[in-house]
Amino acid sequence: MARKTASSGKGPQAASAPSAGGISADASLAQAQKTAPYFKKLLTDMHAHLQEGASSAREADYRGHHVVIETTYKVTVDGKPFNVGLGVTDGGRVFYHGMPNVGFDSAVDLMKAVIDTFADEFAGGDGGGGHDHHDHEDSGHDHSRMMAKTRKTKKANTAIKTKRRRR
């Protein structure tokens, strides 16, 4: 393996000479405060992005024709809107940022995984999932959406509407 020394950091926040590899690590509060506004903005922007309804556009050129397929998912769980954008890859895999490492066969599978993974946020179904809600601290959760299910005995009912427009 080559062992050439990496060059020093010179980004906009460079304040001291980084260690070998160009990367240094300082866990102090003072260092954290230097970048706190930037990371608060990152979180804010990400949260805003996640709340937006997402639309995917797949494009292909075939025999001299340009094809665009736009897909927008409108999802409800137990009648309540699931306002987190879903996207679709060119290969047809459905994904969303809440589980960023999975390409699902379908939006139905994705929503089943959402209910499994965030079971405590879909209390009242018959799947036995969900931990005691007392595990949560007062954390600013959107309980109006998380606790979308109000009737305790009814299985979570997921409705997914997909609009596809070709032009």
Next chain:
Amino acid sequence: MAVRRNILTDAASRQKFVKAAIALKAQFTGVTTTSLGIAGPSRPVSTWDRFVAWHSAVMGIAHSRPIFPTWHRLMLRTLEQLMQQALGDTNFGLPYWDWAADGQLSNAAQLTSKVWNDDCMGSASSAPGPFTLAAFPIRLASNNAGMLAQVNRALQRTRGVGVPGISNPSLPKKASTAAVLTTLPYDTAPWNRNSSGFRNRVEGWNPPNDLHNLVHIWVGGDMLPATSPNDPVFYLNHCNVDRIWEAWMVRNGRTYLPTNTTAGAPVGNRLNDSLASPFGPSVTSAQVLNVGSAYTYDTLTV
């Protein structure tokens, strides 16, 4: 200089990694949920949990994009140095989990690999091995909307179960790691999940649900949401991804795309764009292509 070794075969790396993870979980330097912009009451955030928040904040920037390998190299090297400080051992190297070796086993045997021994990552579905609720509480987690929330619970895994549509998956195979080494170029337009090239393949989108992504799916539980660095397995997975990338660069050259002159390249993902760190100065992707003076791997056979 740190040498990164196989966690299954190097007991010292295994023991030090577990010790350092628990130490950073208990290290508080004054950073609070309020200072990080996380809703709810203001509470101290440990050094370990700051990595959870950092990863969550850059989810849309550093994933399914060209900087996926370079940004995670920055993250891992930062953690490695903080672990060195906690251990008082400047030669400590993050261990890697060669998951493709375990992927050659039967699905049943994958569940009893030594990585899941209780002196390593542990086998329990809740509070596994050394990562008990008392020693390793999960304090920050994504909700279903991807928002960071404060919680207080044990680490969770669903090893080998998979998700709907991907039931009982196997870990990645050696055939996949062999194939990714010959995948060229580094990345291609449109620079996302639809790209061909090494980056999108090693991340696990092309073919879908393979390599890095498949490990997240296989481990499950806290490895599924954007707060996946809650699980120490996250770092074992990414250290192996970094090792595969290093092997790719040794074979194919230390190249990266897009450059800053590539037409249509996404800003923030070009060769000389900054990668910001809450733990130190920014670096660029160009600066982390060669970190041979900081650490090496015991082997690049993947």
